[in-house]
Amino acid sequence: MGMRELDNDSDSVVVIGSGLAGLTAAATAAREGRSVTVVEAHIEGGRARTDERNGYRFNQGPHALYRGGRGWRILRDLKVTPRGHQPPLRGAHVVRRGEKVHLSGAAMGSLLAKLVTASPAKWTGRCAEEWVQSLGGAPEVVQLARMGIRVSTYVADLEHMPADLAISQAKLGLRGGVSYLDGGWATLVDGLSSAASSTGAAIRIHESAIGIERCTDGWEVTLGGGEVVSARSVVIATGGPDAARSLLPVDPCWPELGPPVTAACLDLGLQGCRPPVMFGLDEPLYLSRHCPPGDLAPEGGAVVHVMRYGARDARLDRIELRTYARLAGISDDHIVEERFLAAMVVTHLLPSIEHGLAGRPGVEVPAAPGIYLAGDWVGTSGWLADAAMASGQRAGMLATRASSRPPLRPKVA
Numbered sequence: 001m002g003m004r005e006l007d008n009d010s011d012s013v014v015v016i017g018s019g020l021a022g023l024t025a026a027a028t029a030a031r032e033g034r035s036v037t038v039v040e041a042h043i044e045g046g047r048a049r050t051d052e053r054n055g056y057r058f059n060q061g062p063h064a065l066y067r068g069g070r071g072w073r074i075l076r077d078l079k080v081t082p083r084g085h086q087p088p089l090r091g092a093h094v095v096r097r098g099e100k101v102h103l104s105g106a107a108m109g110s111l112l113a114k115l116v117t118a119s120p121a122k123w124t125g126r127c128a129e130e131w132v133q134s135l136g137g138a139p140e141v142v143q144l145a146r147m148g149i150r151v152s153t154y155v156a157d158l159e160h161m162p163a164d165l166a167i168s169q170a171k172l173g174l175r176g177g178v179s180y181l182d183g184g185w186a187t188l189v190d191g192l193s194s195a196a197s198s199t200g201a202a203i204r205i206h207e208s209a210i211g212i213e214r215c216t217d218g219w220e221v222t223l224g225g226g227e228v229v230s231a232r233s234v235v236i237a238t239g240g241p242d243a244a245r246s247l248l249p250v251d252p253c254w255p256e257l258g259p260p261v262t263a264a265c266l267d268l269g270l271q272g273c274r275p276p277v278m279f280g281l282d283e284p285l286y287l288s289r290h291c292p293p294g295d296l297a298p299e300g301g302a303v304v305h306v307m308r309y310g311a312r313d314a315r316l317d318r319i320e321l322r323t324y325a326r327l328a329g330i331s332d333d334h335i336v337e338e339r340f341l342a343a344m345v346v347t348h349l350l351p352s353i354e355h356g357l358a359g360r361p362g363v364e365v366p367a368a369p370g371i372y373l374a375g376d377w378v379g380t381s382g383w384l385a386d387a388a389m390a391s392g393q394r395a396g397m398l399a400t401r402a403s404s405r406p407p408l409r410p411k412v413a
């Protein structure tokens with residue numbers, strides 16, 4: 001069967017998925033004058049959505065933006081200004097054996113000094129647990145180091161976490177700090193969406209892409225309702241590798257990819273209670289108050305996220321998180337809104353110790369020129385949302401370039 005000619009703009013880009021990765025790609029390509037269409041199966045934002053309940057705004061579990069990260073710079077470049085506050089760490093507790101304990105300043109000082117001088121490159125090819133063990137000193141320092149890596153990477157299984165990535169991420173947190181965003185991460189989604197649409201991108205929600213096929217001048221994306229949209233280049237930003245693979249018209253020949261990083265989350269809207277931040281020393285648990293100081297709740301209210309790094313059985317996780325909330329002084333009477341998220345995918349790919357971030361699939365798909373991938377499992381740059389936006393930006397730039405060239409002639413076997 002002969003290939004169809006493109007019948008719409010020769011510079012067109014279709015972006016599939018409107019999470020941070022897809023919106024970054026769309027805003028990047030639209031700014032360069034490409035004709036961009038974003039198709040989104042649900043509503044905009046993906047895991048960066050913020051849901052409002054009774055005046056309480058919940059991100060999908062606790063979300064903190066790294067001020068020194070790639071994402072921050074990309075957002076600023078696209079004229080999106082994140083506004084927020086530093087975490088309220090004053091009065092924070094650590095929890096050991098189910099009890100709040102005072103943390104010795106000496107242990108903290110000793111760890112910070114070791115972190116400042118640690119060189120990620122020296123630890124390439126080794127696991128984060130090895131680095132932690134190398135710190136020596138009091139057991140408290142070791143536990144504290146594990147806790148610090150969990151908090152900055154969301155990974156609890158340090159034997160399978162590349163040490164260089166863990167150290168870099170902890171240093172990033174230490175250097176620039178993080179921001180809890182006023183209005184939640186929806187402000188990033190809205191900002192990127194406006195950046196894309198103000199330069200002409202069309203964003204079509206409740207439209208699923210179900211297949212991509214070659215045509216003479218590029219690609220045809222088939223939507224769930226049967227419509228076919230033609231494009232010179234396509235960005236697949238659908239969340240994880242399985243969703244991308246199911247759309248790719250070629251076998252991407254990825255080696256075996258690592259597992260996802262998961263978490264169980266309890267999001268709470270409170271009245272009459274402002275609990276302190278609590279970090280689990282011996283258990284992968286965490287409780288953080290995002291408001292106040294952030295603007296996420298009605299007058300006098302608070303928003304708190306309780307989380308277990310590494311989701312297990314949903315029922316057990318929920319009980320454990322509720323117990324943890326009680327330890328912070330939160331009683332049933334304080335809870336106005338409650339949402340449990342059982343097994344959230346924090347990032348779709350934990351890189352291998354051997355290859356680290358270099359082992360993640362690339363933005364380009366060599367067997368399908370003109371198709372690009374973006375997401376928190378793609379490319380060699382960044383971690384979590386930083387990776388989603390870094391790969392989104394690169395995909396948007398490559399799609400821009402591909403769409404300004406003469407028609408691509410993919411190699412057909």
Ligand SMILES: Cc1cc2nc3c(=O)[nH]c(=O)nc-3n(C[C@H](O)[C@H](O)[C@H](O)COP(=O)(O)OP(=O)(O)OC[C@H]3O[C@@H](n4cnc5c(N)ncnc54)[C@H](O)[C@@H]3O)c2cc1C
Pocket residue numbers: 016017018019020021022039040041042043044045046047048060061062063064065066207208209210237238239240243263265344345346347374375376383384385386388
């Ligand atoms: C509990 C939790 C806490 C987190 N905390 C942080 C944090 O503190 N800091 C940080 O940097 N990151 C954090 N993250 C990670 C961050 O949220 C993600 O890395 C980022 O939002 C991923 O964006 P994405 O665009 O790659 O994917 P997604 O947000 O998953 O977006 C994919 C989009 O594609 C759409 N889609 C899928 N298939 C199709 C299809 N066939 N057709 C059309 N559309 C489709 C989906 O509906 C979705 O909207 C956290 C994540 C979780 C779950």
